[in-house]
Structures are given as C-alpha cells and as structure tokens.
Amino acid sequence: MEPTKKSSLKLTNHGRAEDGSLVASRVDSEDSRIAPTQWKIASHNASEHGSGLLESFIPRRKFPFPKSLYAVEDTLRFYVADKKEAIVLDFFSGSGTTAHAVMRLNRQDGGRRQCISITNNEVAADEQAALHKAGLRPGDVDWEKWGICDYITKPRIAAAITGKTPEGKDIEGTYNFTDKFLMAEGFKENAEFFTLTYETPVTVSHNRAFERIAPLLWMRAGSEGRRIETIPALGWEVADTYGLLTDLDRSTAFCDAVDAKGTIRIAYIVTDDDRRFQAVARHLPGTVEPVRLYESYLTNFRFSMGR
Template sequence: MLEALQFSHAGKVDCIYIDPPYNTGARDWKYGNDYVDSDDAYRHSKWLAFMERRLRLAKALLRPDNSVLICAIDEKEYLRLGLLLDQVFPACDQQMVTVITNRAGSPRAGRFSRAEEYLFYVFLGEAVAERVVGGMLAEQDPGASAMPTVWFSAVRVGTGSALREARPRLFYPVYLDVASGVLHSVGEPLPKEATFEDHKSPPGTVSVWPLSTEGRQQSWRFSHDRMREYFAAGTARLGRRDPVTALRPVTYLRPGSLKDIESGVLRVTGRTDEGALVLELAVGRAKSSAAPTVWNLTRHYARDYGSKLNAAFIPGRAFPYPKSLYAVEDALRFLLASKPESIVLDFFAGSGTTTHAVARLNRQDGGRRQSIVVTNNEVSADEASALTKSGNRPGDPEWEALGIFEHVARPRITAAVTGMTPDGEPVKGDYKFVDEFPMAEGFEENVEFFELTYQDPARVELDLAFNAIAPLLWLRAGASGSVVDESLDSAGRRRPYAWTDRYAVLFNVDRWQSFVSKLPPTVTTVFVVTDSPTQFAHVAACRLRCSTWCGSTRTTCRRSRSTSGPGPDALRPVRLPARGGRRGAEAPRARADGLG
C-alpha cells in the first residue's frame, strides 16, 4: 500500500505516526511468512530490513519542506531504530521522547521493571514542535495557579563567558539596607584587580555580588545602568532574605515575559511595597512553553486508556497492547495544532488509534485533518492454528472475519465515529482530558474503507478496470467529495468525461473542448486518460487558452501504458459510507455528460 500511495500522496503527507512491531521475540510479527523468535540469531537484522524498506517509502510520502515522522518503540530496538533513522533521514533533526505508559512497571525477571516507551521524532524541513500549555512531567493540580514562572535569576550561570574574568564590567555590587533589607542602590563595576572581599559598602549597607552557590565569581546578565533601570521600572526585584547572611537574590523579567505583558498574556495588577511589578495570567489566556522530552501523565497509561477504552468500543474483541488514545493525541497535537488541513498517515494501523486521535483533534478545533491508516488482515498465531485445525485457510470467510482489520480496526473506527458498538449499542463512557463528552456522541467525520488489490495490466490497458483504480485518482485529488468510479454508462458505452466538485476525468481527448467548457470552477485536478503522449501534451497546452481554466491551478495526469511486470495496485471499496458532509449524509454521485 505504501507503494500505491506513492502515486496519490508523494510529498503530501504532513505527519506519519507509526507503532511498528517491537521485535520482542513473541509471535507478534512476521518477516516474510515466518514468525521471528527471540532465539533467531538474525532477528535484529530481519527487523531492520523490515523497517528500512518501509521507512524509505515513507520518506517519499512526507512533505520535504515541513513534516514529521513519529515512531513508537521500546527498549528492544530503540538503539538500532535511532541509527536506522539517522541513515534514512541523514539531514533531519531527531529527538527521542520518553513516555511513561505504566507507572507500576512491567516486571523483568532480575532486572528493573519497564515503565516507559519511546517516541522518535524526525523533523523534516521547517517542521517544529508546538509549545504546550501546562506540564507534561506531572499532572497539574486543578486548584493550583496556572501562572507560569516569570522571575529568573539575574546571575549568569556556568563557566567561560559567564565568569567575572570574561565580563569584568558586569561584576558590580547591589547594596541592601542592613536594617530593612530593601534596595539601597546599585554600585559601579569593580576594577579587575580589586577583590570583592575588600570592597567597602556604603555605611549601613551590605553588598550582593553575582556569585555561584560555590562562591565562584560570576557576572550579572546586564550592566549596572540597566540594573538601575530595571529596579526603577519594577522589572527587577529582590527575593527572600537569607536569615544567616541577610542577603537577597536579584531576579528579573526576561524579554519574553515583557512581550507577554505587552500582548496581554500577563496582566500587571500593581506593585509591591518595594516597587516590583505584580503580575497575573490574564483571564482566558495561558502561557505556553516548550514540551520536555519526558512525559509522565496518567492519561498516557496504556492499560486504562488503551486496552480498557478499546473494550468500550468493541466489547469482547481483544487487541494486544493498544496505545493510549490520549498519548497518541498528545503526540500528534505538538505537530498538528496549527495545521488544521493536514494529512496524517499510519501504516501500522493496529486497532485504529491514530484515526481516533485525529478525529478528536478535529473536534477540538474544527479542523479537517485527514487520517490514512493501513493494515493487513492477519490473524494471531493462536487463531491461525485453531482455524487451520478446523479446516479453514486464508481467504475463507471464517479466517478473514478474525483478521486485525475486519475484527478490530474497522469496527473500532466505525464505533468511534458513529458512537455505536458492533452490536448496535451506544458506546458507554465519556472521553476525558482536554475535550470531555460522551463517547456515544461519535464524531462528525466521514470514513472510507478500501481493500488493496492487484490488476491485470491488460485489463487496465484496455480500460476494463477503471472502477478498480478510480479510488487512487480520488485519493490523489484530495480524497474529498464523491468518486468518479465508472468509465461506462448504464448502456455499456464509454463516457467522454465525468467530474465531481473536486476533480474530473477526461476519457475521450477528442471531446476536450466540451469538457473544458462545462467544468465546475471548484475542480482543482484533472486526469486525462490516454496512451498517447502527444494527445496529452495537446490537451495540457490547449487548456491554457481556455477562459474556464484561467485564474485557477489545474493538475493533469497521464496514465501510462503498462507493457510488463506485475499488475498495478488498485483499491476496492469495502464499504462506502457518506463522503464530504455530515455523518450519515447521502453522498452525491459523480456527474457525466454526453456519450462518446
């Protein structure tokens, strides 16, 4: 399927999220047709070969200018995966995030229990991780203030350029009144040859110097003149007084905090008795920060919000180790919060959690993100053994009904969107965190399921398999609206052309003038069906002289003649629900005018 998507989505995908087999040694993934056991001497090489081919295909699907690959993994293969990602994406930044998925830990005999999994983020082009409101290291106390930290130490930390010897003009005293501890004044820089221990403070004062906790002579972050200005403006202040030394640390507002005051994120409510600004978070505003590379939130627990949540949507249908819905949602949010029209791909779909998470993101901000998930329909090792003993084989209805797609992914996605279980009962329970509502409400999403098939090249060449390849054209045109899925009319005659609101197909190039004159202005993609490069070039050139095409962008595509090799990929609809509107709406059919 990844190869088929090269036709429809090359360079178009904004985010790929995958949760591949972890190569644990259990009978949970195959290389070729055989399960890879823990005692297989080549298990790591097989896993790397399995992953490399898919990652290289995935790379061609990602937008090179701005996209992200997210790959979940555990301790079995994370080191090798990191090296493989470096090899496949050599020019891209890469980070690994640790996600606590089970605070109790999974026991390891004689070893530490495992409480975490990892997410590799590979950033292509200008892609960035969005800032987060609230923490990811611990649950935020609902009663705690959301006010962020805005006052920071005015002393430079570290060595090198932070030391006095590197910045002698930034080594000066701040004088405090001995009796009251309030600010007296800001002194002048100490000469390089002078020692601060011998410096004489004004009578009745004590000196605060920029020293490290070990007593090392550091430097202030700004000049003595700027320090005076900051104290006068209330953007520098003195901290709590040390009961032993009677000294007080100096803190200040960073430029980012000053911008937050100007923009209204922070509101000045007054001044302290010593003149420092008193700030609060403005109503309805939240301060964001860069997310850390460790996430420790209960909503990411796989058992509670993966396995148990899955059971609510498809009761009685087990799936091993599904990810927490909210963990996947958070993983995607950092990349897609400002991309409401993005395309998300998951080619290890499992139970369909990625599509479920994208639906939640769309509901939260009204986005129209598209989720494409790909999976096979394999059964588990135990089920395969039992089915074989009962005389069933792959392809038999009894066998296929227990496959991961038919038994888990499709019913789970359907239940999430409709709010109804496979048994026709409303899904019980409520969504939690960020966006809380009854699961039975479902989502205003449209879903299309396809099965990948392979076509005889001769049938494609003779235009006898257009309905099989039609979904690929629909995908390439944006996967919106209805599908042009027939090249023949009800009498078996070939149509000259057909279109939907989004794209059009010209079957008979001799009718191009009539075709162009009738195209709706909403059409953005045109496919020209021909085996002649000359005819294709003629239509592509002539369209520029037609007023109907002016002021809009058109993409033309020629289907080439296939002379050898295996048949082309095609997609056979498995179920055709409504497209392009509210859930349950009747989808419009493609329009075809005239007869060829």
Template sequence: MADLVVVREFGERIYPGLQSVERIPNGPEDAPWHVVINGENYHALQALRSTHRGKVDLIYIDPPYNTGNGGWIYNDRYVDQADRAKSSKWLSFLERRLVVARDLLKPTGVVIVSIGDDEHHRLRMLMDQVFGSNNFIMNAVWQGGGSALARHHAGGVDYMLIYGYDAEKVGRFMDPKPFVPEMLRLVADALADGKSPEEAQERLREFIKANQRLMPEGVTRFNNVDTNGTIYETSDLTNRLPRPNLRYVVTDPETGAQYTPPSNGWTVKREVMDEWVAAGLIAFGKRPRKKKSLEDYARNMPVPTFTHSRNTSNAHLQEILGDKRFPFPKDHEVLMRWFRMAAPRDAVILDFFAGSGTTAEAAMRLNAEDGGTRQSILVTNNEVGASEAKKMRAAGLHLGDPAWEERGVFEYVCRPRISTVVKGKRPDGSDYFDGLSANVEMFDLTYLDPSAVRRGQEFTSVAPLFWLEGGARGERIEAVPDEGWAVTDTYGVLFDIDALTGFATAVADAAIAGRAPAVLFIITDSPAEYQQAAERLPVGIDAVQMYEDYLSNYTINTIGGAR
C-alpha cells in the first residue's frame, strides 16, 4: 500500500475544468464552435448547468437501453441481465442526469430520448416525473427493419419520447396542415388571375416570409412553383455513401443539358431516375434535385411513426473511419430529421450520451444543407466495451494504460469520426471527402484544486468554461494580459480591479458599436470590489464574480457517487 495516495475525502466537493485536446478551425470566424467533452457526463452536466442554464434548445440522447447485454456501467461495474436491480439502477442512473439536464433547457426547449421496448414504460413514467406529464409532446416510433438486432423486440421498433420544458410554448411540432390550403389557394388564385408561375412563386414567398415565425420550418421550404402550378421543395440527389454503380449521366429532356454524377453517384438506379425525369419530379439546375410536392408533405408530415433502415448508419460510420469500430451507431439522417422539426436553425443542441459523435455530424450537415448556425455540445467518455475490456484484461492491460485508453469510445471512435467529417481526411491520412465547414474543439473534463483556482493558477483550465458561457464563439481569452483585462466579441474578463477604468471603457465602446459581450467575469474575492465594478458597466450585460462564484456555481457534489 506504499503507492496509495489520498487525493480527496469521500464526499468532498470537486471542481471541473476543461483541457483542450484538439481544436479544428474549419468554419467562419463568427460561427459557433461545436464542442465535445470527454468525461463523466453527470459531472459535465453539472458544469454545463452553470454555463448553459436556460440556453439549450434541444436535448437529444440515446442512453443505454438496459437490455442486459453489458453495455453500460453503474458504480464502476457493467450491469448484466442477471442483476435483479438492473431497472432500479438504470432509473436512478438516468434520473440524476435528467434532473440536471432539465435546468439547461430554454422555456421553449425540447428533449428527445431514444429507448427500446425493455424500459420504454419505465422511462415514460420517469420523464413524466422529471418534466411533468403535461409537457409530453409525442411518442414517436422508428421501425428499423433489416438486421437481426433490428428484428429483436417488436420487429426492431425504437421509440423517441419527446417532452417540452413547457409544452405550451413549443410551437415547432405544430400541424402544418392549416397553412397548406392557404398556400395552395394563393398560388391557384394567382394563376387564375393570369399571373405567371414565377409571379405566383413570388406571392408564395411573400406569404411565407410574413408568416415564417408561425409556420413549421418544414413548410417554409416549399417555396417553389413549377410550370404546372405545383408547389414543391427540392432535395439533393447526392449520394452520401459511395455507389459506383449509380454513376451515370442525367439529361434534361427540355434543354438537352447533361449532368454528370456526384463523386459518390446518384441516390437511385438509372431506371428510377428516368421515371422521375419523365414524371417531371426532377428540378434541373447546376445539379438535378428531386421535387417533393407540398400536398405530399401535408399527407405525410409530421407523423409519429417512420421507417428508416439501421444498416445505413453502420455503413456510413465504417466509410468515415475506414473500418468497423462501433456497433449500431445512431443514424445522422434520422437525427437531422428530428433536428429540422424540433429546433430552430440557430439552435444549441446537447447530447450527453454522445457515443460515436453522430449528433455533431448531423448538426454540421444540417447547417451545410440550409445555412443554419446550429451548435452541438456533446458529452461522451472513453469507456471500453465490456467484451473488449475482458480481452484486454486477459492480455494484462488495465484502465489507464495507453493501449487501453486508445481503444476507448472517445479516442477510437468519436474523436476520429468528427475530425474526419470536418477535415475530410481519415486518421490514416486517406481522403474521405471535402470536409464540412465547421469549427470544432474537443476537451477532456479535468478536476481542479480549489486553492489553486483561488490563486489564479488554474486559469487555463477554467478559461474554456468562461468561453462556453459566452457562447463558444470567436477567440478565447487564454492567459492574463498585461493590461489586466480582456474583451472579445462575446465575453470579457477583468483580472485586476485596478484596471477597471480601461475595462469599463472597452465594454461601453463595444456596446455602443452593437457588439456588447454576453457576459463579463470580474475576478475578485471582495464583494465590495465586485459591486464597484458592476456599477461601472453597461446595464443589461450579465456580470459574474470569480472565483468565489466559480467555486459555488461550478461545484460538483460527489456525495453518493457519480453514478
């Protein structure tokens, strides 16, 4: 026992920090950064409760389904089918996290939780308890089909329980049908009055613009009118997965213009494409896109059930990483479907069971599709699967060994997946595709000594939390400047109360220029000095006293254990 060192007493409070492990600036300077945190998700949620209380538009999680296959850990042990308390443990495990997560939602926020048959009924009761049964919105059913796993339990059905922080304030799941007749009538009347399809289209777009805040986002995309008077939207025919057999030339029958296939091929066989072209379902432009009519949309959306093969997500992740590393990842197209419906284009989206990182890819691809500025915040860990852990223990490896850690889900799957999607290159240097325009930073969750925090010796680990609270945009204040203060476009820090005049002037100038920081941090242990500083700052900007507020607001209470 000579090597045993007591670091913390049981139940003693600990304090979180973030240490950057990879920073990928591949998007616009003013775009929000997508953030990935590797660490215990209960602790990460407690830290986010200080930086993002009431700021999250959508929480999407796919927690362990508790099927008894050794897929999740409770009190440092994998839970198996033989454990008679496995449901009780699972509910306790989830409840602690959901209670904290609820504090992060905006009043208009939505939470979506995926679940299977085994615990669906228990999760519904837990969600009723945490969010209120009156805030239940929908129980969506996803039929996956295909694989043996997909056929297990009710023919491969998964559920998505959807709740609002306040369901009465959630308008994004409204039925689109009330708007459809008016849009159809508007175009029909315009054409009957002798207007051209182009003029009818302009009237339609004016109507959408005037009612955009009231309409579901899906309806607003139907802003085109063809020569037959049909209202339609277009969807990209680009194939996300390589299909060499789908590389063929498409010809516009009206103009004779020919369109070469994208690098991965089209989405359908030539025979199907020919049928679409003949039926007038293809909108030719720089690259052909398939039309979807407003009438079809109104008949089919929104619906509480949908079918989408799970096989595509396995193939997609394998194509990104170059080999098969993670079983049954979430499907980015399914997530994009829900993100479109459940969150605005500038949403903050949180996933604290992030696994392979699908949520980040879905948010990035959706931004690329519609020009949105969604920001994803992911929390995952570096746990190794039960079977893999058993093999490595047999080989004499243990938790903490480099060979063990490099096979964890963060290091082996999530981090390389997101890096590949943004950079366009796999970890082995091979090309994947052009990469997505996005800024991403990945962090390890660390634990800090409060006395060192008070002395300012842990600022580099606290600095990312300041940046997160400011919106995770633009530059980050990484060190104490000679001036004793620093101000960015999103937040500011006063390190030295004697530099208050310069700090207050800089903040006031930024506010006058329309660039007022979202939050200001005043580093002082004196309430009188903090009050003095707050009185000199423009009204309407949040001010936070550091480090005493940090040591109270960012505290992680470990009593009872993390799990």
C-alpha cells in the first residue's frame, strides 16, 4: 500500500477577533472565502448561542441541538457577504437559525437578502405517545400545535423580527460579536408562513385552486411587491414583478401592460393550447419569462401516477 499523502492547508492571518480567536482565510483555493474545516471560536458555542439564545426568544420551548446563531451567520458571510440580494434556501430549517442569521447580515450592510425556510411539522416521539393517549391524531389542531414548525420555527422567527416572545414580553439580552444591539429591538424584516397542501389535478386544471397557489406565483417572481390574490375580473392583471393572463382574448392589452410596466419578470399564462401560449409569448418583451400556468403541475402529477 502506498503511504497516505497528507493534505496541506495554507491560511492568511488577518489578526484576531474580539474573543481572541484567529481570523484567517484560505489561500490555496480559487475562492479565498472558503473556510477551513474546523473553527474553534467562542461565538460558535452551541450551548450558549444556540440553546441559550433560543430560550430567550421562545422561553420554555425545547429544541434538540440548535446551532449557534453566530456560527451560521459567519458561514453565510463567506458566500453572501457581497450578494445583498441573495436568496438563501434552508430546506431543513429546524429552529429557524438560518433565517435569523440572514436578518443579522441584512442589518449589518443594508442588504435585502431573503431566506426561504422549509420544515415539516413533526411532533417529537415522546410527545406523540402522550397525544395518542389523549385520543389525538396527526392533523388535529391540538396535535399540530406541538409540531416543530408551529411550536418552534415560526415563533422563533416571529420573535426575532418583533423583539418580543410569544407571550408578548420584550426579549431579554443583547446580540454580541459582529453587531451588538438589544434583542428587543428586533429587525426591519417581514415574514410570511405557508402550509403545503395537496390540490387535485381536476381542481387545478379548472382554475379553482388559484387563491391557494397565488403565493407560489409571487414567490417565483421574487417575493417582492404586490401579490395577485384572486383571478382577475378583466381576464388579466399586472403586479410589480409578474403578470397573470387568464383570458387569452385579452392578450393584447395584457402584453401592452407588461411592456409599459417595465419591471415584470414573469408572465403566467393560463391555457391548455400550446399554440396560443406560444403566440402570446412572442408578443411579450424579451426580458419577460412566459410560463404556461398549471402545465408543470399537471404533467408532474401524471408522471408520478405512472400515466
């Protein structure tokens, strides 16, 4: 057997942080922002700045092994420090530390970064036993309120923004390290919470589920500005970053409105006729992405059902 070659790591020393830890970056990589494998920094202590911090925001609510807020903040800084419009996807959001860290980064440099936090609403195993004994089942209101999303994630994010606990009391404590200020000050941020549901293909194809999918259209267009909440009475409507056409006989007026707006990114077109869809798409500005609404959903449904 050949001897194992030891890997080397070259770092540039940038001095020391307030807590005495060494600040360094890699120099043997195309991207010098890549962090070394291990960080031993006081601010990354998960007991104090994970569990302890969570207790301040949502008192008496327990979550196993939350990450240090500052550790996640430092990690994100490596990749989005110069991307003030970044969208951060946290697919297993747990206690919501990543969204919280994004808020801190935005406060430090005036960024408009967004965080999409996704989690299930699983109830812990020991709590499930007690709930079953009480005659409750998944889906019951008194069951779901103990799930991770409703009991931990959403209340923590709301508390971070408002500076108040779920009980309405000012959060005690001070943020430290990179940016020091009272936790009770909160953040100039906003958040909206959605619950994933299943919609039948018949309901979708007959345009009877629009109000439930409306937030998704808004999110795909950047989660900015006004949202189109209901099917437009005129057959089309244009918001700040996207437009919706439901009556193809009104396509000329729709395309003119999209062109005049100048800020539209996506045009959602409801039709089951590909030729008419293409005809409308050709009349849209080149900077606007035409999307045939519901097609992807229905196609994916047929694929998953083996049809």
